[in-house]
Amino acid sequence: xxxxxxxxxxxxxxxxxxxxxxxxxxxxxxxxxxxxxxxxxxxxxxxxxxxxxxxxxxxxxxxxxxxxxxxxxxxxxxxxxxxxxxxxxxxxxxxxxxxxxxxxxxxxxxxxxxxxxxxx
Amino acid sequence: xxxxxxxxxxxxxxxxxxxxxxxxxxxxxxxxxxxxxxxxxxxxxxxxxxxxxxxxxxxxxxxxxxxxxxxxxxxxxxxxxxxxxxxxxxxxxxxxxxxxxxxxxxxxxxxxxxxxxxxxxxxxxxxxxxxxxxxxxxxxxx
Numbered sequence: 001x002x003x004x005x006x007x008x009x010x011x012x013x014x015x016x017x018x019x020x021x022x023x024x025x026x027x028x029x030x031x032x033x034x035x036x037x038x039x040x041x042x043x044x045x046x047x048x049x050x051x052x053x054x055x056x057x058x059x060x061x062x063x064x065x066x067x068x069x070x071x072x073x074x075x076x077x078x079x080x081x082x083x084x085x086x087x088x089x090x091x092x093x094x095x096x097x098x099x100x101x102x103x104x105x106x107x108x109x110x111x112x113x114x115x116x117x118x119x120x
Numbered sequence: 121x122x123x124x125x126x127x128x129x130x131x132x133x134x135x136x137x138x139x140x141x142x143x144x145x146x147x148x149x150x151x152x153x154x155x156x157x158x159x160x161x162x163x164x165x166x167x168x169x170x171x172x173x174x175x176x177x178x179x180x181x182x183x184x185x186x187x188x189x190x191x192x193x194x195x196x197x198x199x200x201x202x203x204x205x206x207x208x209x210x211x212x213x214x215x216x217x218x219x220x221x222x223x224x225x226x227x228x229x230x231x232x233x234x235x236x237x238x239x240x241x242x243x244x245x246x247x248x249x250x251x252x253x254x255x256x257x258x259x260x261x262x
Contacts, residue, residue: 026169
């Protein structure tokens, strides 16, 4: 069985932060789908996904981000990704994600961009 | 080919983790550095996920046979199933950016397989078996 956990916490300014840990594949992708779905149900559209402890991702995992990004952006929110290891970043990069998704080195940077948008 | 190892898994996603460990260990043992072994592992995961979702359409009790053959610097993974014939190579992703903009999730795994491996071949015999052959060469043999 793949080892994968999701922790959800409150960031600054009403941003939801999700910490991913372990292996995100076709088996565990549904857990992430449930997390996004419950955030959308609660009308929480500003989301930072911290990938510091994410050790593995396959296209099934990337597909989850694709499935929710449109709904989130339609509601003036965004899904921003942070703290990826080079191995995980390479997979996102091979599929062209950096063009369409905001990816930051660290979580504070991503939270700051949500603040900037609010003040602009 | 000089050496062969085989593993048969059930067509269920919870078996992917153990399969990845089997492939990763064999790739490192054959001489691939960690980052290259990880590429092989991901390509095999993508191929088997396609079999589970498309060939067997989510039926968890079918079998997928995965064999590793090595020799002359080549590491070949052969994935066989007896499900519905499906050739993902027929799906083209001419413009990945456009593909992502349209939120089309299908075809991403195939794009990864082709990017990660040196060779990807499908051999389909409808009603009998489907075979995917993924090959990567040791850096010094490319």
